[in-house]
Amino acid sequence: METGIRAVRKKYSKKGINMNIFKRDATLHDFKWENLGDIKEGRGDLGEDMPVLVYRLMQYTMLDVLTKDFGADKANEFFVRAGHLAGKEFAENNLDLKVDFHKFLANLQTALRDLKVGILRMEAFDPDTGNIVVTVGQDLDCSGLPITNETVCNYDEGFIAGILDSYTGKKYFVKEVDCWANGDRVCRFNGSVVD
Numbered sequence: 001m002e003t004g005i006r007a008v009r010k011k012y013s014k015k016g017i018n019m020n021i022f023k024r025d026a027t028l029h030d031f032k033w034e035n036l037g038d039i040k041e042g043r044g045d046l047g048e049d050m051p052v053l054v055y056r057l058m059q060y061t062m063l064d065v066l067t068k069d070f071g072a073d074k075a076n077e078f079f080v081r082a083g084h085l086a087g088k089e090f091a092e093n094n095l096d097l098k099v100d101f102h103k104f105l106a107n108l109q110t111a112l113r114d115l116k117v118g119i120l121r122m123e124a125f126d127p128d129t130g131n132i133v134v135t136v137g138q139d140l141d142c143s144g145l146p147i148t149n150e151t152v153c154n155y156d157e158g159f160i161a162g163i164l165d166s167y168t169g170k171k172y173f174v175k176e177v178d179c180w181a182n183g184d185r186v187c188r189f190n191g192s193v194v195d
């Protein structure tokens with residue numbers, strides 16, 4: 001059986017889809033969900049999963065480099081912004097945004113568990129203001145980190161805000177108030193509508 005990029009191109013060209021892969025204007029610098037590629041096809045026997053260690057290695061070395069060049073506040077801001085983009089794209093490409101809120105949250109909970117991001121729970125929701133409190137247990141970004149008395153899940157803050165923005169059409173500000181790195185067992189996020 002034919003494998004690799006040639007087979008993928010053939011598959012898509014049969015459907016009349018121009019993958020644009022060799023065009024000069026194609027770039028990975030503007031994020032698009034499709035640019036994550038055909039992971040199943042490309043990874044072959046190694047498969048779609050990998051150890052959390054590898055994810056954290058990239059995340060925390062990136063944090064180091066950005067902090068040294070831009071300072072801690074700016075580095076955290078970059079992580080929030082990247083997380084927000086991820087949350088928005090994740091919601092729009094993977095979740096049904098038309099179901100009612102409780103169904104949406106249940107689907108999100110299942111998706112995050114299946115992807116091994118963490119165990120999401122809603123602690124509070126005010127339907128009048130839209131304000132929400134969620135916890136994430138066994139969090140991908142921080143569970144098991146040394147206690148440094150800080151909240152470190154800036155990427156998650158953005159990720160959750162991006163998901164809430166996409167579902168509600170409103171703008172959310174999400175702040176982590178408890179974190180494993182702060183001595184808690186779960187991460188707790190307060191979300192509030194800013195406009």
Ligand SMILES: [Zn+2]
Nearest residue numbers: 142153179187
């Ligand atoms: Zn955390």
